[in-house]
Amino acid sequence: MSKPIVAVVGRPNVGKSTLVNRLAVKRDAIVHESRGVTRDRSYHDCDWNGREFVLIDTGGIESAKSKDVFAPRIREQALAAADEADVIIFVVDGTVGVTDEDEEVARVIRRTKKPVFLVVNKIDDPSAELESWAYYSLGVGEPRPLSAGHGHGTGDLLDDVVAAFPDEEDEVVEVDDGSLNVAIIGRPNVGKSSLTNRLAKRERSIVSDVSGTTRDAVDTLIEWKGNRIRLVDTAGMRKKTQVHEDVEYYSLVRGLGAMDRADVCLLVVDASVGVTEQDQKIAGMAIDRGCAIVIVLNKWDLIDSAEERDRVEASLAQRMTFATWAPSVNVSALTGRAVDKVLAAAVEASRTHASHIKTSQLNNLITQIREGGHTVTDKGRRLKIHYVTQTGERPPAFTFWCNAPDLVDDNYERFLENRLRETFDLVGTPIRLKFRRKDD
Template identity: 40%
Template sequence: MKPVLALVGRPNVGKSTLFNRLTRTRDALVADYPGLTRDRKYGDGKVGERAYMVVDTGGIGEGDDGIDGPMGDQARQAVAEADAVLFMVDGRAGLTASDELVARELRSLNKPVYLVVNKVDGVDENIAAADFYSLGLTSQHRIAASQGRGVNAMMAEVLAAFPDAPEHSPGTEEQGIRVAIIGRPNVGKSTLVNRMLGEDRVVVFDMAGTTRDSIYIPFERRGQRYTLIDTAGVRRRGKVHETIEKFSVIKAMQAIDDAQVVILVVDAREGITDQDLSLLGHVLQAGRSLLVAVNKWDGLDASHREQVKSELARRLEFAPWARVHYISALHGTGVGDLYALIERAWQSAFTRIPTNKLTSMLEHLVAANQPPQVGRHRAKLRYAHLGGTNPPRIIIHGNSLDSLPDSYRRYLENRFRDLLKLEGTPLKVEFKSGDNPFEGKGNQLTERQVQRKRRLIKHVKGR
């Protein structure tokens, strides 16, 4: 599982700049997940093959309430969720009383704390960092977050403390198909888990927020192994008051990353909400297979059902491949059919297609619908191969592929999905143009041609 890193420190020390650098984004507000407060931001990052999650916080240690105010509460929650803490200070401003307050609390933690002295560009690093040794934090890094200086070296040391996450290979692991059940509180997630298992394995109570952590439940059904992951409900911001519930948000996000198939449970009486769409955004970012289970379907009349279906179709236009299934977790209606959908989505996500078959499909699609001509040139699509699974990635090679319009790219993606009979999984189609060895050379002659021309001229003059 990806390590979680928390950025803490007083205001204006460069936390948001470092957050953007680590997540490779331009805006510190990377993702507005439901249940997150205004002062905590979550983002994913990667250094080489090592992935991690970053939690940004508002400035603490200054103002009327100091570290004990609302900002301090947010920082404590982020630190409690994290595996390591990056404590940022301003190298130009020097050591302040607020830094000492924050350091005093961080020293009492039983987790790694790295002191990050920011803004050392343009100043003597040794002088800028000298005062901060008095904080008693031995691991110190000097960086310039705005320029990226020293950031890679810092992350190499931070991530070295965490073992590489084991790779999950389909069909060979004891966990089987990993299925995460996600959704807002009180939509029936735990009831659905119990119904799928056929026994009361998860506490169910008619009060939002019963599940406080992600629960992994391995089991076997008809010879197929599964692991159900029951996650805590993710609330809309502004309705999260209990500290322990706030800790569960990141567990739900990690469960999505760890799953192979995700079931989003939606309350049919409320329809799909903005919070549901925010969760779907993280599922899409993670590239996971997706099923939408519309729960509490039995209690709706015909007109209400049509209204819900119409609204779902409209709001899920960005993910038309997602399978929508209507159930009643309490009474068991439609729950048994979920297993077939899960297996088809899993098989689609890990499908293996030979290169010759994909290339043959590509030739058929191009013959049926030639790419449009742009200017004097028409893109040439030569061959295709599988670039990865979960989700499937098809890489198409050819010439002048940058000129392909979005409409033609969508045509290829949709037709490949139909031909491969993919269900419930995203499909990524990438294009790679071959390099033209004569591009940019104009009428310039090669060295061999120049030598040949010289010999010809010399021979003519000799005659």
């Protein structure tokens, strides 16, 4: 289901981020921060009384007279937030009264037809009388005193914000039709849209050699060898310091959302450049979200020498040491070279992503490891793994019951993961390892 969006706007230093932190329910898979030059912008998934929504903290809006060269872009960001949002929370500082900058923000907000909640922050004493008349002059509705630092008034604010959302039956419901969800991710201008069009065998996405052409996530349904596949072509994901444009910021939000609902991510890499640090970071985001991964080395038609091939392979080995299990396919979206292999690899990665290994097979492996004597010791204590079982899928998760989980270090965890991958078919999928005391 498409979640309602709440944008928190205001000038700098009025407590927007404090309010966001107070309202947000933080979860590891869905919190992401995107840093501007001197400002942080973030989005958070929230829940209030069973109603889920996305809360977006925007950068502080500077005065038009500001000497900050990024002030115009931050103003554009506020406009984008207002356009994107179902509800707007406008925050002002109750300790200083209405400022010229507040009035500028109010002029931006009044252009929208969205519900607006005017929050007068930093009113730490709930019994203090608020001089409301000054804030009514902003022309955006009734001011409400609140303390983001202490939490006074936040519950009432959330009650009213949720009540202003569109009816749930009016929201878009995403139906699980059994399709394999494949998100096409990567840096801008690496050929994601061209690959989507080649896989779909029709011009479904806008293709351009200007980076950042795709601004939204586009779904394309295809059939391939009896498999129903939903391709999601996402906007290019830039380094955080390069996400200045308002539309690119929201493209990043949607790109991460596409990962959240994907079974497999096709990480498209420009082979003529090699695997970059940003490719590495995008892969890490997908793995954190539990997605299977296939690395697509696109523009392979531009690689015309053994030296170039060696360079690309070296960059792959160097940058992707944390995902050596991810298969790679050399393709050319322009010519169509090897694109069928991409879908074959995606379907195979989806299979291992959803695979389940019998407990008896897992414990046979543990017996072999135990007999080999490979374990961890510390100050006379010795790790003993009693048994293991698979406790999750998509991605596969394995729980090891042992005598002392605290003895398991990163090296031993990598050793166990390597042995699992050597023994079982887990190509293309991340796995999760958990360790619990036997008597838990």
